[in-house]
Amino acid sequence: xxxxxxLLVSRYNYWAxxxxxxxxxxxxxxxxxxxxxxxxxNIFQTAIILFYVSIGAKKDATIPIIEHGHHGEEVVIKxxxxxxxxxxxxxxxxxxxxVATLGVALALAIRVYRQYNTLEENEIKSQLSxx
Amino acid sequence: MSEQFPALLITVPxxxxxFITALGWRSAKPAYPIALLALASALFSSMGLFGxxxxxxxxxxRLGGWPPPFGIEYAVDALNAFVLVVISFVALINLIAAxxxxxxxxxxxxxxxxxxxxxxxxxxxxxxxxxDVFNLYVLLEITALTGYALIGMGDKHAPLAGFNxxxxxxxxxxxxxxxxxxxxxxTGSLNMGNLSEIIxxxxxxxxxxxxxxxxxxxxxxxxxxxxxxxxxxNAYSYSPPAASGLIAPLTTKVMIYVMxxxxxxxxxxxxxxGHPILPTVFIWLAIIAIVMGSLLALAQKNLxxxxxxxxxxxxxxxxxxxxxxxxxxxxxxxxHIANDALMTLCLFLVAGNFxxxxxxxxxxSFKGLIHKMPLTMAAFxxxxxxxxxxxxxxxxxxxxYLIKGGIEAGQYGFVAALLFSSLxxxxxxxxxxxxxxxxxxxxxxxxLHHHVAIPREEAPLSMLIPLAITTLLxxxxxxxxxxxxxxxxxxxxxxx
Numbered sequence: 001x002x003x004x005x006x007l008l009v010s011r012y013n014y015w016a017x018x019x020x021x022x023x024x025x026x027x028x029x030x031x032x033x034x035x036x037x038x039x040x041x042n043i044f045q046t047a048i049i050l051f052y053v054s055i056g057a058k059k060d061a062t063i064p065i066i067e068h069g070h071h072g073e074e075v076v077i078k079x080x081x082x083x084x085x086x087x088x089x090x091x092x093x094x095x096x097x098x099v100a101t102l103g104v105a106l107a108l109a110i111r112v113y114r115q116y117n118t119l120e121e122n123e124i125k126s127q128l129s130x131x
Numbered sequence: 132m133s134e135q136f137p138a139l140l141i142t143v144p145x146x147x148x149x150f151i152t153a154l155g156w157r158s159a160k161p162a163y164p165i166a167l168l169a170l171a172s173a174l175f176s177s178m179g180l181f182g183x184x185x186x187x188x189x190x191x192x193r194l195g196g197w198p199p200p201f202g203i204e205y206a207v208d209a210l211n212a213f214v215l216v217v218i219s220f221v222a223l224i225n226l227i228a229a230x231x232x233x234x235x236x237x238x239x240x241x242x243x244x245x246x247x248x249x250x251x252x253x254x255x256x257x258x259x260x261x262x263d264v265f266n267l268y269v270l271l272e273i274t275a276l277t278g279y280a281l282i283g284m285g286d287k288h289a290p291l292a293g294f295n296x297x298x299x300x301x302x303x304x305x306x307x308x309x310x311x312x313x314x315x316x317x318t319g320s321l322n323m324g325n326l327s328e329i330i331x332x333x334x335x336x337x338x339x340x341x342x343x344x345x346x347x348x349x350x351x352x353x354x355x356x357x358x359x360x361x362x363x364x365n366a367y368s369y370s371p372p373a374a375s376g377l378i379a380p381l382t383t384k385v386m387i388y389v390m391x392x393x394x395x396x397x398x399x400x401x402x403x404x405g406h407p408i409l410p411t412v413f414i415w416l417a418i419i420a421i422v423m424g425s426l427l428a429l430a431q432k433n434l435x436x437x438x439x440x441x442x443x444x445x446x447x448x449x450x451x452x453x454x455x456x457x458x459x460x461x462x463x464x465x466x467h468i469a470n471d472a473l474m475t476l477c478l479f480l481v482a483g484n485f486x487x488x489x490x491x492x493x494x495x496s497f498k499g500l501i502h503k504m505p506l507t508m509a510a511f512x513x514x515x516x517x518x519x520x521x522x523x524x525x526x527x528x529x530x531x532y533l534i535k536g537g538i539e540a541g542q543y544g545f546v547a548a549l550l551f552s553s554l555x556x557x558x559x560x561x562x563x564x565x566x567x568x569x570x571x572x573x574x575x576x577x578x579l580h581h582h583v584a585i586p587r588e589e590a591p592l593s594m595l596i597p598l599a600i601t602t603l604l605x606x607x608x609x610x611x612x613x614x615x616x617x618x619x620x621x622x623x624x625x626x627x
Binding site: 025028034037041044045048051052055086087090093094097100101104105107108109111112115116124128 | 265268269272276279280283287288290291293294297298301302305308309312315316
């Protein structure tokens with residue numbers, strides 16, 4: 001039991017992202033309303049973004065901007081003192097991708113609504129089977 | 132100029148998309164010529180790159196001048212260059228054939244269509260040319276997003292099909308992104324060449340195995356391997372014919388390429404094929420995909436649905452052939468990327484011609500087509516023979532390598548599945564060809580009298596010429612299969 005608690009506490013960022021990811025996945029697969037599916041999709045993508053952001057963070061580290069000495073002297077740079085900026089930069093791109101996906105998804109949802117006059121999946125399915 | 136080919140390949144179509152959209156506000160006229168020029172230049176660049184790679188070996192291009200592994204590298208070897216030529220050729224041919232369909236179906240929105248079209252192609256080219264796993268994710272999503280939009284431009288059920296594709300596609304891409312995250316955690320690098328040097332040195336392989344599984348799971352969703360194929364048939368059959376001729380031949384094939392690239396150039400063959408269970412599991416998934424894809428194709432009543440399920444089966448061919456792990460199986464899988472792209476292009480162009488004339492793709496409306504559209508039907512028959520695998524069409528040769536590889540690896544289930552799917556294809560296509568020999572019924576329900584000639588009503592020339600080129604290539608590539616295998620594919624295969 002203690003081991004499990006230790007695992008939960010020491011790796012809480014991973015647990016948080018797993019829980020969020022599962023919430024999103026559930027929303028995408030199990031929800032009936034198309035907009036709720038889109039919200040699930042967004043939660044799912046955000047979970048992965050948070051995962052990336054958390055792997056770049058370090059305890060007692062600062063932002064990765066190197067301060068040059070005022071009089072031109074060489075400053076020793078220790079990588080340990082800085083958080084890893086790369087995952088964060090990658091996630092800027094991933095956020096853009098997820099916003100674009102959201103836009104396309106909502107646009108498609110509008111077209112679906114114009115076609116079937118509903119956004120509930122079961123009602124659309126019953127319309128399809130009537131044909 | 133030739134050293135700039137990897138960058139020009141992507142940027143020319145991408146920038147032309149902006150011009151098409153910007154000029155599209157004033158007039159729809161320049162959209163088509165700009166798209167045509169952009170894709171012609173992409174074909175020129177990829178051909179140039181291909182020649183360069185065959186002559187001097189691997190090409191490495193540093194974007195922005197940053198050396199790898201810090202900057203993004205575009206790395207081209209014989210395998211990429213080969214796939215690049217296939218992509219840009221298929222895209223250009225389908226664009227020529229798409230002109231009349233676009234004019235007919237969405238006149239006001241044609242600049243939007245062409246802009247999405249060239250962006251989709253630049254995404255696919257980017258996926259193929261890049262040497263960076265995260266850059267690959269971004270380009271994957273560019274391709275996917277433009278693909279959803281292209282499919283959503285169709286009428287009736289197309290938006291819903293596009294929406295379902297979007298949900299599944301996003302899950303797939305996110306899994307891939309998660310895999311890349313694990314890979315970065317374990318290695319601290321995103322460059323493919325650098326990763327393949329670091330991975331063998333890592334002692335604890337657990338994180339790498341999870342990265343491997345997540346990446347492949349994402350790709351399996353994107354390539355529609357059988358239990359994950361649900362989005363594909365509706366998306367491909369409801370999308371506008373001008374777009375399905377681009378999306379259907381290329382998307383799944385490029386995803387197969389990405390799988391090959393990851394397994395070879397990132398995870399290294401020693402790691403990927405070293406696992407005791409995974410390759411066998413993948414081969415069995417492929418067997419199920421082939422059998423189920425073929426059976427589901429038999430149950431359909433629309434030509435496009437049939438072709439979509441055939442794609443599901445063909446994905447099984449390539450995944451299975453690749454995971455056999457011997458040189459014959461892999462040769463077959465890589466050769467089949469090109470062959471299947473051409474065969475699918477041919478059949479979707481045929482379907483496009485049918486829909487252009489008949490306004491639908493239900494099999495029962497095909498009666499009398501052999502007299503009505505003899506040229507399109509000739510192309511259809513050659514395309515069908517190629518899917519079935521009759522020499523000298525190209526479909527025979529890749530299937531031959533796949534079967535040889537299957538026997539060599541002792542995977543008789545895979546060989547049996549291939550033969551079963553060929554048999555099903557025989558039944559399927561001969562059923563369709565038989566229908567086209569029937570005489571159409573007149574309006575009062577009686578069949579036309581024998582000597583009343585059925586009027587010919589062919590598709591326009593701008594759709595027939597691309598189809599003729601594709602059909603001739605099916606035979607041409609078949610006849611030169613040996614040269615392609617010894618000249619190109621043998622250079623690509625690593626030793627395992």
